[in-house]
Amino acid sequence: MFPINEVETHPSNLAGETAWPTQSVPVLPKPFAQAALQLSENDISQFANNKEEIKEILKNSDKRLFAPPNTENVLVLPGYDGGAEYGGAGADPDKGIIYVNANEMAWFLRMENNDNPSVNNNANNQISIGEQSYRNFCMVCHGAERTGNTASGYSNLTLVSQKMIRQNVQQIISSGKGKMPGFPVISKEEREHLVAFLFGDEKKEAGSTGLSSFQQDLYKFTGYNKFLDDNGLPAISPPWGTLTAIDLNSGEHIWQTTLGITPELPNQDTNPTGCENYGGPIITENGLLLIAGTKDGFFRAFNRFTGKLLWQTKLPAASFATPAMYQINGKQYIVLACGGEKLGTPKANVIIAFGLN
Numbered sequence: 544m545f546p547i548n549e550v551e552t553h554p555s556n557l558a559g560e561t562a563w564p565t566q567s568v569p570v571l572p573k574p575f576a577q578a579a580l581q582l583s584e585n586d587i588s589q590f591a592n593n594k595e596e597i598k599e600i601l602k603n604s605d606k607r608l609f610a611p612p613n614t615e616n617v618l619v620l621p622g623y624d625g626g627a628e629y630g631g632a633g634a635d636p637d638k639g640i641i642y643v644n645a646n647e648m649a650w651f652l653r654m655e656n657n658d659n660p661s662v663n664n665n666a667n668n669q670i671s672i673g674e675q676s677y678r679n680f681c682m683v684c685h686g687a688e689r690t691g692n693t694a695s696g697y698s699n700l701t702l703v704s705q706k707m708i709r710q711n712v713q714q715i716i717s718s719g720k721g722k723m724p725g726f727p728v729i730s731k732e733e734r735e736h737l738v739a740f741l742f743g744d745e746k747k748e749a750g751s752t753g754l755s756s757f758q759q760d761l762y763k764f765t766g767y768n769k770f771l772d773d774n775g776l777p778a779i780s781p782p783w784g785t786l787t788a789i790d791l792n793s794g795e796h797i798w799q800t801t802l803g804i805t806p807e808l809p810n811q812d813t814n815p816t817g818c819e820n821y822g823g824p825i826i827t828e829n830g831l832l833l834i835a836g837t838k839d840g841f842f843r844a845f846n847r848f849t850g851k852l853l854w855q856t857k858l859p860a861a862s863f864a865t866p867a868m869y870q871i872n873g874k875q876y877i878v879l880a881c882g883g884e885k886l887g888t889p890k891a892n893v894i895i896a897f898g899l900n
């Protein structure tokens with residue numbers, strides 16, 4: 544166990560909001576991903592064409608550690624999706640080592656006064672039940688104009704009526720899909736209005752606003768937006784994905800390496816950028832670390848004592864999941880779920896198993 548300091552943080556300047564005054568910060572282990580606070584002009588991606596624009600945004604963003612939500616852009620790094628992600632870490636309990644993959648992807652957090660005419664654009668405030676429901680439950684991720692933010696993984700819903708049947712949309716609303724949570728609190732009747740609204744054929748019953756529990760808050764969240772350059776790549780300099788071995792006895796890093804490549808950029812075999820990754824590593828006793836998870840769609844084996852990349856193979860589609868390992872008749876297998884689709888990568892429906900010799 545390492546000491547944990549309780550440090551004072553920043554008060555909120557949003558009306559009616561109070562931020563918690565302190566946060567717990569461990570002295571060790573050493574951070575395995577960088578923080579917004581450390582970013583300077585030197586950290587603008589060399590691959591961006593719009594460096595000046597990025598410099599302005601970076602300069603004008605709130606980069607303080609634990610900055611509370613604000614009407615200015617707060618730069619969130621580690622981002623909403625890590626640092627570490629849902630896949631968890633690999634662990635060697637005997638030696639006290641953990642192996643953790645991380646994203647180095649900055650995002651924005653910005654609140655807006657809730658009197659924006661683009662939101663309340665309906666004459667006399669007579670918005671339909673479906674639209675009200677949309678604003679209440681969906682707008683935060685899919686946006687006021689329903690265009691989402693495909694670069695950040697939030698679907699565009701404007702063409703949903705051409706892509707899907709109503710039943711599927713109803714199902715997604717109640718049960719969720721991938722990263723999207725389900726909304727079982729939305730009643731069947733309200734859901735039907737919502738789907739009709741999305742399909743553009745909701746019958747408007749003027750003044751009927753009684754169904755959902757919508758309340759006009761003082762502020763609204765402007766959505767989950769990644770800090771990207773004009774090519775849709777991270778605006779900050781690589782590495783964009785890393786893998787770190789941490790000695791839990793000393794709190795020090797044993798090694799850190801990039802995880803993944805950006806195929807559209809040059810020199811990826813000598814100077815890999817790392818890339819966004821979701822899904823953790825597994826380790827073997829004899830010294831392998833096996834991980835997929837990367838947007839580039841590879842499955843990789845590293846030497847877990849040195850961090851050296853030993854082997855890699857391209858999967859039928861990206862596997863945003865942790866591999867599973869099992870043994871039959873003395874032979875060891877590793878199995879991966881390759882679904883792709885997340886982050887705009889090609890979709891597939893493949894389970895693939897590798898045998899270890």
Ligand code: HEC
Nearest residue numbers: 680681683684696697698703712715716720721722723726
């Ligand atoms: C917390 C963020 C979030 C909220 C809130 C949210 N969604 Fe989503 N939604 C997503 C994400 C992320 C996806 C992409 C999921 C995937 O394919 O992995 C998605 C996908 C969808 C899809 C499938 C689109 C396609 O082209 O495949 C539909 C339809 C949808 N959402 C409707 C809604 C509706 C209606 C609401 C409100 C009840 C809502 N969403 C609320 C995040 C959200």
